[in-house]
Amino acid sequence: MRRIGVFICHCGSNIAATVDCAKVAEAARGFPGVVYSADYKYMCSEPGQEFIKAAIAQEDLNAIVVASCTPRMHELTFRKTLANGGLNPYLFEMANLREQCSWVHTDKEKATVKAIDLVKMAAAKANKNEELTSSTMPVHKKALVIGAGIAGMQAALDIADAGHQVVLVEREPTIGGKMPMLDKTFPTMDCSACISTPKMVEVAQHPNIELLAYAEVTEVKGFIGSFTVQIRQKAKYVDHDKCTGCGLCETKCPSKVPNEYDLGLGQRACIYKPFAQAVPNKPVIDPLHCRKLVDNKCGLCAKVCPTGAVNYQDAERLFTDTFGAIVMATGYDLYPWEEIYGEYGYGRFPDVITGLQFERMVNASGPTGGKLKRPSDGQEPKSVVFIKCVGSREPAKAKGYCSRACCMYTAKHAHQVLDKIPDAAVYVFYMDVRAAGKAYDEFYEATLKDGAVYLRGRVSKIYQEGSKLIVKGEDSLLGRPVQVTADLVVLATAMIPSQGSRELAQTVGFLPDLDGWYQEAHPKLRPVETPTAGVFLAGACQGPKDIPDTVAQAGAAAAKVCGLLSKSQLETNPMTARSNPAICSGCGLCVAVCPYKAIQLISLADRDRYGKRINRTVADVNHGLCQGCGACTVTCRSGAIDLQGFKNNQILEEVDALWR
Amino acid sequence: MALMTEANWEPKVLAFCCNWCSYSGADLVGLNRMKYPENVRIVRVPCSARVNPQFIIRAFQRGADGVLVAGCHPGDCHYSTGNYYTRRRFLVMKRLLEFIGIESQRFQARWISGAEAVKFRDTVTKLCEDIKALGPQRKLRDQK
Amino acid sequence: MNAIQIKMREVAGQLLSLGEVDRVIGWEKGRFAHQSPPAFITDETKVERLIWDEYCLTGTAKYLLDDPYRAGKTGLFARGCDARAINRLIQDGQVKRENIVIIGICCTGMSDSVSRQMAAKCCDCTHPTPVVYDLMIGEPVKPVAKPERFKAVAELEQKAAQEKSEYWTRQFAKCIRCYACRNICPACNCRECFADQYRVGWLGKQHHTAENQVFGLTRAYHIADRCIECGECARVCPVGIPLMELNRKLIKDIQQLFGDYHAGVDSETAPPLGRYSLDDMEEFM
């Protein structure tokens, strides 16, 4: 039985107005375990807290009940008071006499009876409270950033600048992601390469960032503070230490294949850098098409290489490291419109391209040297049609959500066509124009002034007539069908999570949402965290967004990581589940219901009833992951797993107290 | 205890409220100074998934006249999937309690968010009125 | 009936002599004609004790839990209900499939030792043929959907609250807390039952109606989505409490609420209360 001190607060008149605090204090003296009770005007005030500390000392109390306001307000305050008074902060219960009694009742006599009951419940629970101490978990001061697009680079830089070690992993041979592929960026039309390549260089040169390009995360174990991660770097067949990046091999390589970086518009050699300003600025060999690697012929690149960096026997390398936090920055891909959109020709017409292909063409370092050409005959297009919401806002057969950035980049493209081809005709088929960012709408208005013709309606069919594309649609403002003869059609295709992101989420251990975007912990209050502690989100992997939002989110994720890594140890929440191996039968029902995968079945060395050594399976709770929801305690029929701070016997006492 | 004599019997209703939604919803009723009957006693639990149906049997055994289990709306659970399990458990438990003779109004489960103060007040007020109409709960009572 | 008996003895003899198993669990005759209690045969010369008649009522599967860490393999004669019990124990992690050689018997229903008629649990049996086995004796039969087994529950459901309350109070007033229902049930495989944990205080030790009801209700809820409807609890209850009515009520509701689920029919599908679905019925809005 505990020696409990009960402290009834008047809260000025908030409680005292409709609850006879003296009467409650007097009644509390009769509760089991209560050895001291008093009431005071303001328990949460400085003198109030001193009053408690004094009582602890004088009356040799070992449990405290404060009957005042909602614990959501002052539980922490009073826990600190207990700690200062030399008591374990968890030997403490609160009765909510304000929000849930005095403020919601008028009849003083009945309210006082209820108050006495509430204090009796709190005291009954306090009787069974145990001393809880939060254990600590080591925090490895190292962050892992998966994906080195603008989001990953920005997050890595911010974390590294804060003095922490970062490992940045990128699947492609070069970092930079989609941004260096672009020509200009809205709304300021500054050159995309000019603002992204410096960041790439900064990442490559940053002392705290270890860059692992051409590599993928294959396995993640552990939990917040100590994630053990295995990274597989694909075979590069070029020793980047010896290679100086002179590019001689690229010019000599005889076999040319379509360059994925140019989305099929350009060619590249089999020993290649995706684009000139690639970082790391050294080539890798394409194992699927290189004649040497495929059927052991050629080998020209090794011959011409001045530093002998080419090594056809190169093998993939495995890295394993431990990280305190992980930032997901895996970005987006474009929706495979060819599979769904028969109206636009299922991809049969070469002159129907996507926004990214358009970007590659207008990009000076692109396959067409910045010249807009029709992929069919290479001619300069005089009439260009843009179609927005291809796959977005199309719940019937594609994606239901709006991809946010297409309205702006389509306006940008229209602007670029009108700039580059003075007498060109530009048509944009649209449903709405969403230009909500800073200086966005002004940019759209400017494009209109440049002469872009915005036709409000969907395109019903595109077909080839001779060398021209006939675009049939509707202008819903005029209420008339419209037909445009176009040289080039550019589709603003929907954004979808990058290929393989769902499997990666499973590897790291959190859930994507129904569309495959990574699920944030709380859409409004915790947008850059995931429900899995220690895993953060940055950029389009969390949902379609443009570059300004991505960079802002990357900074936020970095701030969260720095907050986590600034501590060498993490205090775990002590009110977590704990399994009692003596009672646990190892049925594993609890493992399935834990939202945080905090419970696993382990083998326990034990003795059977005759003393013979055996190994049996029992459940084991990882206190770093467990958030204390208690779902497992109900699934466990024998009550082997119990939630500290809300144990079965504590709640039963609370229930019983009301009817004693 | 004045309440316990049969003559001026006052119902005593137990409410398990989840800390993140329905408990803060109950607090909000207080902040807005809205009123509801004094018969309710609230037990705070971290999540509605912590409420073991055995607690409900225990409450009725000790003499509760009515029990309410309140949690976040499905999809809003602070622990993401807690209330999905609560929903299944109490869809079954509610029917079992009715099957053994406890009137259906005596046990209620409700999703009440942290902002739905009005919904909390109305739920509790209706529950107390129903229980007053039904009279004291004898079913699982201990022999005194 | 004795064609199966001959086959049982032959198989048991082989398994024991080849050393594939070091014990076989079946049934043997008791003192009286209507008694065929479980038999544990450890050497092949004694297989003659094995019998198969209309009174082999007791389940064999739960005996695997008596010494879960024994080294040898067990040969288990399994009727439809025993096979589901084995799946139940495997799914609860209490038994490893490789430690058992299951000799399935296509059961045609047993007789009640008092009334000599077809036992209640066999009238309501939906899976007479074992769903898991290593070898099989007899003619396999497809599972039979027996919706009428829920008739008693449906009738009781219609009654007024007061009537239902009196009915169950009177039934549990008879309970003598012998825990036979718990000890025979394959779904009750906790290492330490809540009823034995006096310090936590789930249940008082007093033998009176309120505590009996709390035990009965809590046990029914604990096995709600895992009961394989073998009917043993109702059979072994010395005072004849209709426990299967409680279990069937829960099974009927769970099937209606969360879709068709037969516990123990396979050892993969997890019991419904351990999972959830986003479009579960919404009654608490």
Add this chain to the structure above:
Amino acid sequence: MKYAYYPGCSLDATGIEYDIANKLVARTLGIELVEIPDWNCCGATSAHTTNHLLALALPARNLAIAEAHGFEQVAVPCAACFARCKKTAAAVQASPDLQVQISEVIGMTYAAKSEILSYLDVIGKKTGLDHIKKHVVQPLTGLKIAAYYGCLLVRPVDITQSDDPENPMVMDRLLQVIGAEPIAWDYKTECCGASQVVPVPQLGKKLIHDILKNAASYGADAIATACPLCMLNLDMRQKQINAMFGTQFHIPVFHFTELMALSFGYSAQDFGLAKHFESAESLLERMIGGKGA
């Protein structure tokens, strides 16, 4: 395979040659077509523009008779009838009380159990292509044909459940099997104006003109259709189109079963080729050595 056969009004009158061809093809392929006794008009456009219940009850009656005679599958050659029957079946399956209401109106129970297939699906999907190939005696080699599906056979997708609404291939495959060369043109599923050609001629005729123009631009020798109204619009009005747009289109239009009948060795007289407006004799002569003339 045994099908209930619902000819509908067009195949009884203006589209008679389509009906004959269908039966010839069926006989050759061993498909048994049993005309639904005492069938009534499906209501087509006029019904569903005037009264919703009537528009569902009319086709429902035919389908109910077919069901009463134990037919599990109903073949509907005309695209408009096919669309109306499919819509009725979907509506009745979706709502039990509509099923009760319609059963009262038509005085029979209609359970919407039978499967409704366009004749194109019956031949193109249900009977195997290699089975058809066995009966081709006179392949139409060298004949470049534009397979024209129109709209009601393929749209709305969830009701017709037949082929890809943008690029259907059933008829193309059939034409290939009988030796012809289907062309990949763009107006496969563009509307032919249907009944709108009469009240709004300048719109309707423009639509027909675009179809013919696109077919001609791909060098089509002929156009194959699976709907009597498309046949009428494309075949009968070429003269008016030429007059209106100053074009010189003379593209013979066939029902796909007419081409199949030809490939099975039937002569033009066996089915009403003479009834076509754009004379097909010259083309056939060139192609299959004048046997059909």
Add this chain to the structure above:
Amino acid sequence: MHILAKANLIEAIERLVKEFKVLVPMQYDGVSRFSVWGSHGMQAFNASNTLLPPKDSLFPRTETLYAYQVANQEITGVTVRDQAEHQIIFGIRPCDMQSIHCLDDVFLTKGYADSYYHSKREKLLTVCIGCTKSEPTCFCESMGINPAGHSGADIQMNDLGSGYRVVAQSQSGQEIVEKWKDLLSQGQEEVVAASCTLKVDMNGVPEMLATLFEHSLWQEVSRKCIGCGTCTYLCPTCHCFDMDIQNQGNQGTRFRCWDSCMFSDYSRMAGGHDPRPSKSERLRNRFLHKLQFFSERYGKSLCVGCGRCLIKCPVHVDITLLIDQVRKEAAHV
């Protein structure tokens, strides 16, 4: 020799109700037990025996020993709850009558008398009715009990068909016969004694058992046992109990309630050690207590051959079969 006509039976009992709480064999909802005269159910005089034994009138399932009050951490008031009332078990069978004698030995002899049992036992009168037919599971004769009657009863009655022969066997029995004077008539019909079909040879068994403690037969017999408490809670002579507190905050009661040595936690000690870890030890302990330990200590078998455990054991563990097996095994040890 006094004869009580069956027609007068009800009247005879009614006369006792004023002074005594009369318990008669009653049957309801499929359970036969000794219930207070006039309570819900059908009289079951012609049934051979009740399912639930009469022992709970002397040794209740749950009995409050005392109540206590607590005030600021000290126990202030303790009130003992030990009021017994005058009871008559009317229609007890000879085997159950013998079981009461066994309970008397346990609770009243060997230097300590249990006050709660003692106060009830003093106020108990027994009217024993001899058995006219035996159940296949009855073997009281083998246990040295005469199915026709028992000398320990206050009144011995025997069913003669139309009436009962009534013999007072104690002073209080005589007083009751006095009360029935006008209901009794005289007659000389012979008592027809039932005999048990189930026979078992008990002599020398305790000594044999003494040699078989380590024998493997205990594993054999106990393999099928499921460790439930049915046999112990139906057995008229089992008398184990456990004690616990019902805490009501500042007041509560101490109670004792039946317990069963067959339960897995019965002999588990603090720290988890259990001298009888598995059911074979537990079953051995129960049989040895019934057939050896008790006779070594009190000179009579603790099994009265009523057969209740034979009827209701879910897996048909049979004490008579065990005795036969003991004889066989002891022969060549």
